[in-house]
Amino acid sequence: MDLTGLLGPSRPLPVQVRPxxxxSTGSFVRRLGRANGLNLASFLERVGQGEASQDPEQVEKYPQYTEMKMNAAGRTYLSVLSGLEVGxxxxALPSLADDLLLPGTGPAMWQWPWEAEGGHLVPWCTSCGHRRQVGERVWLMSADGWQLCGRHLRWTDDSRSTDPEIVSVAALPACVAAHQDRLRLRSRFKAAGEELFADACQVMYRWWRYAPDTLVWVQRAWAAGLEARSARAVPLVVFPEAVKLAWLMLRFEQAGLRTPQDRGRWLVRVQHQADLWDVDFAAGKTALLQWLERHSSPAATGGKAAMAGRRWLPLAERHNRIASRTGSLEQRSCMPAA
Structure with missing residues (x-):
């Protein structure tokens, strides 16, 4: 590593931790500092020149609210201190991507805005931490507002609630199966699969708002130990239907048939599935119609061009204009947030 002209640290800290x-960058920095007996303020002093948080004690006290941002020089400093290559x-740390760095090529700078950019701060499964001999809380920078650990059947989210802090999904086999099904969607269709899942989530959240007392959703909330009408329960209780709807959306895109008659036939297919799910189709029809309207025109480029690009499936033209290729689940959807 070339350290020519670097005014910051010149060697790694004595005790190293594995990201x-x-x-999240903030989570890793806290763990690295604590392993070396440094609180956040002391760690930032060791990093070299830079712009520290206005209140590092508050930042350290509430890791679930804020993510660390830095410029390229700050990232290089962290590379030196951690003993890890920048790459x-x-x-390991999504917030250190080039497009998320603070601007500027001068001295190292770091900030701690109170709103994480491009994702959600979600606690990592503590059982996974124990398995890897990590004894303190690790915070993930997640595109979703939650994480489901298929190994330990734990659901964690960004609600910051401690009642319960970690939700067991052991009594929710439909959610565990949906997790595996979603992973298959992501593996096979890459960005397109994730964007359709994001669309399906936004549709299902609105669906829930019109029918929050749907029995299957209420039962899932109770099985997870959550209040049935709580906002925290929504992503978990509709998760199985969201994944299944994402696959139905995928089939619509693959067929490439978008006439009013084709859209009507697809809607009938979703209605049939809703009956099988024991979910009131009428409560979600408006959101489904809005999704169909935003997917009524095919992609501007041909299928072969899209296949050669970043995704394996060309999505609708209007979807591509609205949805982001990166960022949080909400940003990757063409649907308005519920």
């Missing part, structure tokens, strides 16, 4: 895949840090 977890998807970890490895970028791979």
């Amino acid at each position: 977890m895949g998807g970890e 490895l840090l970028q791979w």
